[in-house]
Amino acid sequence: xxxxxxxxVQQEQVATTVSGVESFIKExxxxxxxxxxxxxxxxxxxxxxxxxVVTPARQEAQEQMFQAEQSFRLGDFETALKGDGNVLxxxxxxxxxxxxxxxxxxxxxxLCNLQLGNNEEAIANLKKYSTKDKLMQGRAxxxxxxxxxxxxxxxxxxxxxxxxxxLEDNAYxxxxxxxxxxxxxxxxxxxxxxxxYKEIETKYPQTLEGYDIQKYISxxxxxx
Numbered sequence: 010x011x012x013x014x015x016x017x018v019q020q021e022q023v024a025t026t027v028s029g030v031e032s033f034i035k036e037x038x039x040x041x042x043x044x045x046x047x048x049x050x051x052x053x054x055x056x057x058x059x060x061x062v063v064t065p066a067r068q069e070a071q072e073q074m075f076q077a078e079q080s081f082r083l084g085d086f087e088t089a090l091k092g093d094g095n096v097l098x099x100x101x102x103x104x105x106x107x108x109x110x111x112x113x114x115x116x117x118x119x120l121c122n123l124q125l126g127n128n129e130e131a132i133a134n135l136k137k138y139s140t141k142d143k144l145m146q147g148r149a150x151x152x153x154x155x156x157x158x159x160x161x162x163x164x165x166x167x168x169x170x171x172x173x174x175x176l177e178d179n180a181y182x183x184x185x186x187x188x189x190x191x192x193x194x195x196x197x198x199x200x201x202x203x204x205x206y207k208e209i210e211t212k213y214p215q216t217l218e219g220y221d222i223q224k225y226i227s228x229x230x231x232x233x
Contacts, residue, residue: 073097074110074117081117090121103134112138116149128156143177150176151185154192163192183213190225203229 076096080089092098099118102110119134135153140146154169167189174185190205206225213219 073102073106074099074114077102077117081121086121086124090118090125112140116145119149120152123152123156123159126159128159131156144179144181147173147176147181147185151181151188154185154188158188158192163195167192167196178212180213180216183209183216183218186213187218187222187225194229199229199232 073096077089077092077099080086080098088098090098090100092101097105099114099121102114103118106114115134115138119131119138122128122131122134132153135149135156138149140149150169150173154166154173157163157169158166170185170189170192174182174189176182186205186209190202190209193199193202193205203226206222206229209216209218209222210226
């Protein structure tokens with residue numbers, strides 16, 4: 010008998026719940042309608058903002074980037090970063106458009122600042138850059154290492170050089186490892202430096218760094 014009553018009890022509970030929901034909807038129908046209208050308005054507002062504000066701003070930023078990139082390729086880092094009064098530089102593009110210009114604007118600005126000796130600004134820019142392209146990410150991390158090395162913060166520089174070298178097995182890794190070895194020597198870690206040089210000798214003998222690496226190895230081994 011108890012088993013027969015259990016389904017009946019469950020049905021009564023479901024009926025009570027449904028009835029409660031219906032009552033709530035009837036009592037709050039106007040508020041629910043206004044809430045739905047508000048949600049629709051918000052969604053339409055977001056779509057309109059993206060179409061009429063974000064997308065045009067992104068296109069404008071990309072157009073401004075073109076001239077700055079041209080100056081960068083020509084090695085005119087001052088103009089590339091700051092503009093020339095007629096076109097914007099990367100710093101202005103960041104100030105005016107931010108990420109709408111694309112993340113590469115931070116890489117460009119960082120590399121310009123690095124070339125101009127503005128190491129702290131370079132680090133600030135480069136920290137905002139990230140990409141799934143391992144080649145470009147490695148370049149950015151190496152530039153971070155260069156900026157820290159310029160400031161004689163060799164511990165931080167070593168960290169970024171090693172990160173860049175470990176990112177992907179390619180010819181560029183030899184250059185990152187060479188820099189890691191050099192700053193390891195600056196830190197007095199000859200064993201660490203030798204490990205970096207040996208890795209170049211073993212894994213990247215056909216690179217420019219590989220052709221010249223034996224003199225680095227010999228210098229340390231002769232001191233031991």
